[in-house]
Amino acid sequence: MELALKRSDRLAALGELSARMAHEIRNPLAAISGSVQLLAEHGSLRDHESRLLAIVMRESDRLNGLITDFLAYARPTPPRFERFNLCHLVRDLQALLMADSRFDKVRLVLDLSEDLTAWADRGQLQQVLLNLLHNAAEAMQDGGEILVSADLQSGTDDAGRAFSLLCLKILDQGCGMDEDTCRHLFEPFWTTKPAGTGLGLATVYRIVEGHGGMIQADPRDEGGTMMTLLLPMMEEGPGENQNSGC
Numbered sequence: 001m002e003l004a005l006k007r008s009d010r011l012a013a014l015g016e017l018s019a020r021m022a023h024e025i026r027n028p029l030a031a032i033s034g035s036v037q038l039l040a041e042h043g044s045l046r047d048h049e050s051r052l053l054a055i056v057m058r059e060s061d062r063l064n065g066l067i068t069d070f071l072a073y074a075r076p077t078p079p080r081f082e083r084f085n086l087c088h089l090v091r092d093l094q095a096l097l098m099a100d101s102r103f104d105k106v107r108l109v110l111d112l113s114e115d116l117t118a119w120a121d122r123g124q125l126q127q128v129l130l131n132l133l134h135n136a137a138e139a140m141q142d143g144g145e146i147l148v149s150a151d152l153q154s155g156t157d158d159a160g161r162a163f164s165l166l167c168l169k170i171l172d173q174g175c176g177m178d179e180d181t182c183r184h185l186f187e188p189f190w191t192t193k194p195a196g197t198g199l200g201l202a203t204v205y206r207i208v209e210g211h212g213g214m215i216q217a218d219p220r221d222e223g224g225t226m227m228t229l230l231l232p233m234m235e236e237g238p239g240e241n242q243n244s245g246c
């Protein structure tokens, strides 16, 4: 027991240390991006100089993205549960993604009730959905449809206690995944993309775990992938109001 605690303490300290490092990298990186931006706007550059500056800017952006993903993974915060309308959240994301070039040829189709209420950390669930939708779109280079569906499943467990689960599915028409990826995709730094960080699904996994839920990836025989998310929902307490209307 004592050993296990020490190990978890060590892991927490390591997470804290690497998160601090990531923050420290951000400041000089911002100075590099800012200076290069100024140079690029200078106007009197030769072609090959502009090309080199474009590379520095692109790679700085990539590094910044990596740090953002890393911080989300390395410093998980406990969920702050609240009740909110899931349909509103998904529609907000749909509007947000319209400005994302990865979704130029991708259509989001929604199949969820307008008054579906979730009990979760809203910000964290948004992050989960964004990561899953980004992956789905990135797997669909030729475009197509992503179907987002959700419903509540109720039942009783072996001990006769009532439970309710939110079941959220994201079905894409992308490239699917091989056996190796299926086995490792929730591990940090597992990526099959040239510019991927491999931190998206590791973060998703941590968040889902923090909610006491589970997530599963199933490549489909007919092509594409189905991601299934199950989150336990708490029964509505006395005096709480349901949000409704999407």
Ligand code: ADP
Pocket (backbone or CB within 6 Å): 131, 135, 136, 139, 172, 174, 175, 176, 177, 181, 185, 190, 191, 192, 193, 195, 196, 197, 198, 199, 200, 201, 202, 224, 225
């Ligand atoms: P990244 O997107 O940076 O590669 P992720 O952790 O988000 O990292 O995903 C890990 C890997 O899982 C991806 O590189 C990809 O191989 C695979 N993957 C995730 N989602 C899908 C999907 N919807 N279709 C096909 N492959 C996927």
Ligand code: MG
Pocket (backbone or CB within 6 Å): 131, 134, 135, 200, 201
């Ligand atoms: Mg990803």
